[in-house]
Amino acid sequence: MNILLTTLNAKYIHSSLALRYLRAYGRTKGQAYDIVEYTINMPVLSILADITEYRPDVVGFACYIWNIDMTLHVASLIKEVAPKTRIVLGGPEVSYTAETVMAEHPYVDYIVQGEGEEAFTALTQALQDGRTAEDITIVGVLGRTEDGRLVGSRDIAEVADLSTIPFPYDESDMNELTHKIMYYESSRGCPFSCQYCLSGNRNTVRFFPLQRTLQELQWFVDHEVKQIKFVDRTFNCAPHHHIPIMEWIHAADTATNFHLEMEAVLMGDREVELLSTAPKGRMQIEVGVQSTHEPTLAAICRHNDWSHIQSVIRPIIAAGRTHVHMDLIIGLPHEDYERFGQSFDDLFSLQPHALQLGFLKLLRGSGVSRMDAYDYRYDPKAPYEVLATHVLPYENIRFLKHFEDVFERFYNSERLRRTFTYVGQAILQRGESAFRYFEDMTREWLAAGNDKRKLNDRDQLAFLHNFFKKRHDTIAMELLGVDTLYAYKGRLRDEAIGLPPPRKEALKASEAFWRDEASVRRYIPEYSFNEWRRIRHTYAEVTLQRETAKILGVDSTTPTVMLIIDVEERVAPFVRPEVS
Structure with a gap:
């Protein structure tokens, strides 16, 4: 039986950890799976042509919010041209709505709900044994009979002992993933119950063995992997586990960068020390604050201690050894336009290296998707992005989309770090609102019609130079020129960005x-x-x-x-x- 595992990644540089876990676990049970990855930017018919060349008996798709619509399209076409092929879906986008997905898409034969290593392997073994959906009883697997009835489990599968799952990578991956991000996890689950996130549905955490984790990290180092991105939902939720890992990373002789998602409320002196003294560029952390408004945090079942967050994040940023990325979510309950501006100013006051503004996604199966009291309007198609709330009308959302675009282009650009470090410090020294500053920048961006044009780098930098010039900010203008010289290795020189050719x-x-x-x-x-x-x-x-x-x-x-x-x-x- 030919079994193909696939997914549609958001970008070429991404890779699928889930597929490699399935392959590795399947091997321990005598199963052999082929893996092939595509991107959502590829033509559907090209993907179809490539998949059918494998002549698979079973195709398993990993489904996420960025690929679900296109995945279903590809799956339906496979069924059209190869009706005997079994279509199996898995992943977070179908795990909590399996019955609905199967009812709406009759070409889907099975859905694996939750963690797939044990469930998918048991399913493929059952299919190889010639069993039909009526005869298959596997926790986490929902199937369809010949006459269209849904049978099987409605439960979410979970691997109790993570040590039974082998290391997902092998030597063959190193050739395929040389120029891609490599993902890794040392734990599964999350101790929190944030209502906008599917990870909060179970409120438990399990860990891979510590010594094994350290050995696997050494494998990445030995293979000179450029970056390892931990996908642990809350990396620092258990000091007995994460502190030894951070100490190992801190002491390693390597140029590898390690990306960690950390909860600032749980950070203590030891974490701060390690992040503040690590070799520069060794670690980078992503800190999801989401909001600083207490009624908002209460509504989404999240606790933030803002004074503690400030006390641990400030010294890490000041030390300049670890890149700090912080997150806010637009569209949460009780946070209107003005109050979001305050959350923005609160986080901006810490001067993070990157401040990402995300828009609430009403994920199927999440708690927030059931909060009718907040009058949510959102796109019914994935990624289910918010359009309006009880306190944030669409007009505000529309403007904040432009705000996010401008802020991402300029402040979050690593190419303009000197410029916006100075700009941020100047705003704070004057006691002004950073939100208002970038609001003004966004309004000028829109007034120039830049949202309706495709701008090259020169045009964007010229806009920024002119924005600083109108504010008589000579230092910002000059630093922009310096940043441009460094970013473009001296190749971009233009009077419009303050870099005229020398006389x-x-x-x-x-x-x-x-x-x-x-x-x-x-x-x-x-x-x-x-x-x-x-x-x-x-x-x-x-x-x-x-x-x-x-x-x-x-x-x-x-x-x-x-x-x-x-x-x-x-x-x-x-x-x-x-x-x-």
């Missing part, structure tokens, strides 16, 4: 300096003069005011200063001396 007089003076190797080696020890054109491309000269130069680490006694910028960031900016 002949400046080039002449500059050439005299670069030809004097002894002078240059005071700043670039291994320098030797080669092609003049290459030097002009590698080093840029910019005139900055004293305050801007100081931010870049250069002190000056004059109001303005000429700095040389190494666009490849091998040496720090320095003042070009006069050469006679």
